[in-house]
Amino acid sequence: MTITTMPTARPEREAGAVSLRGKLQDALPKIVLAPSFAAVLVFVYGFILWTIYLSFTNSKTFPSYVLTDSRAYQRLWTWTFQSDPPSSWYTSITNLGIFGVLYIGVCLALGLLLAILLDQKIRGEGVLRPIYLYPMALSFIVTGVAWKWFLDPGLGLERTLHEWGFTSFHFDWIKNKDRVIYTVVIAGVWQASGFVMAMFLAGLRGIDGEILKAAQIDGATPVATYRRIVIPMLRPIFLSAFIVLAHMAIKSYDLVVALTSGGPGGSAWLPSNFMYEYTFKRNEMAVGSASAVIMLMTITAIIVPYLYSELRETNR
C-alpha cells in the first residue's frame, strides 16, 4: 500500500520552503488519517448507499441501475407473512428469532454460570478457563464440521449411545427441517459461551471484595449476595455481551453453511444465508440487496444507541 508511505516522504522533499513545510507538519496528522477515513467512507458508507440503491432497482443476475420502485421490499413484506408453506424469507426471519433469542440467552446464562463457578477459588482454574474458551479460536466452518459429525445420527452421538445400550435414544435434529435451527444454536453456544464467560469473569474480578464481605456480615446467603448485589453490578457486562452476541447472531452465515448446508430445503437459513442465496444463486439481486438493507437496519437499531452512549461516557 503506497498511501501510507506518501506522507512520510513529502515533508522532506519540500524542506526548502519553510512555511509550506510548517503547514504540512500541521496537516500531517490529517494526511495520515485521511486514506483510512476515506476508505471507510467510500467502502462502507458509499457501498451501503449503493446497496440501498440496488434494492430499489430490478437487478437480477447483474446490477441494473434503472430505479423502479420498492418492489423488492414489497415482496419481502408479502413473504414475511407467508407461513404456510413457509417462504424462504419467513423461514429466515423466524429462524433468526429462534436462533437469536436462544443463542444470546443461553450464552449469557451459561457464561455467567461458568464465570461464577470459576470464581470460587477453584484449583486448576488456569487449566479449565482455556478449555471453555478455545472454541472461540475456531472458525465457524471448523465448528460446523465438528458438530455436523457429532450430531449425525448415523455416525455421532445417536449411534454411540445406541452402542452403549440406550437404543431408544433418538436425536436426528440435524436432518429434521423443524429442528435443524436448534443444532445451529447448540454449535453456536458451544463456540461463543466461553468468551462470554471470560467477559463475566473479568467483571467479577473487578468487583470489590469488601462489598461481598459486608453483605456476608449482614447475613446475606451466597445466593442472595449474587442475586441482589453481584449480578446487578455486572450490568455493563451484560450489555456489552448482549451487543456482541446480537451482532454475531445477525451476521451468522458460515455456521449454517458448514453445519447444515442450509438444512433440508433451506430450513436452517438465516437472513444472511437468504441474502447470499438470492443474490448469487437465485439471481434476484434486488431482493438480496433489500434483505441486506433490512439486516443493516436491524443491527443499526441495536448498535447506534449503544455506541452513542459509550462515546458520550468517555467524554466525561
Add this chain to the structure above:
Amino acid sequence: MSAAATTRTGGGSSLANRIVIYGLLLLFALVYLIPLFVMLVTSFKSMDEIQSGNMLALPQSPSFDAWARAWGETCVGLTCAGIKGYFWNSIKMVVPAVLISTILGSLNGYVLTKWRFRGHKLVFGLMLFACFIPFQAVLLPMATILGALGRFGADLESATGWNWGFGNPTVNLVIVHVIYGLGFTTLFFRNYYEAFPTELIRAAQVDGASFFQIFRRILLPNSAPIFVVTVIYQFTNIWNDFLFASAYAGSGDVMPMTVALNNVVNTSTGVVEYNVNMAAAIIAALPTLLVYVVAGRYFVRGLMAGAVKG
C-alpha cells in the same frame, strides 16, 4: 485479581458445595472438549474402524494416513491435490492483510488521540460503526468494484505482460480485509493510546520532535501489548473469514482455507472419507489454535477490547 478472589461467597466452603462446583466445572469442560476429541481420534482412524467402531474409542492403530491424504491428495472440487495449496493461499492473504491493517490502525489511533482536530469524534464514530455493519450490505458493490479491477488488470496484462496484481484474488482479499478491519484496529489502538500520557507527547513536541519521530521513538516502543492483541485479533478474524472468501475467491485454485475445507467436507462425489475430513478441519484450525495456545491471554484481551466500549 487474586486479592478480590479470596473472599467470595463465604458459604461455599462446605464439602458438598465444593463437590457440586467441581463436578459442574468438569462436566462442562468435558462437553467443550468432546467435539475436538472426536475430531482428533477420528482423524487417526481408518475408515473401517470409523464405520464399525465407537466414535469416542481411541484409534486401535493410530496412523497419519488421513492427515497425509488431507494435506496432499484429497479432492477439493475437481482438483485432487490436497488442501496444502489453499493453506498457503490463506497465509499469503493473512500476513499482508494483518500487517497493513495493524500499522494503519496504530497510526489512526495515534492521530485520533494525540493530534485531535475538530470532528475527531465524528471520524472515530463513523469508523467504529463500520466494525459492526453486516458485510452483506457491502458485498455486492465490492464484487462490482473487484470485477472492474479484474478487467483493468486484464487490460494491463495485455498491454504490459503483467497484471500488476489487479484482479488477483489474493490481492483482492487483502484489500477487502484491510478495509473492513480498519475499524477494529483503529478502535484497539485508539483505546490504548487514550491512556498514554499526553504530556510526554507535548514535551517531545516542545523539543522539536516531529509527528513521525514521536510515533516511532515514544509510542511504538510502548505499544507491544496492543500490537500483539491487534495482530492476534486480525489474524484470527481474517483466517476464519468465510463470507468474503466465498464471495470473491469461491472456486478454483485461489480459494482460501475455509472455503476449501467447506468444499472438502461437502463434496458429494465418491465415498465420504470422514477421517480425511476431520484431519483437514484440524489443519484448517491449527494456526488459530496455535496462536491461542501461545498467546491466549492476549487473545482474550483482544476479544474484550473489541467488545467493550469505544
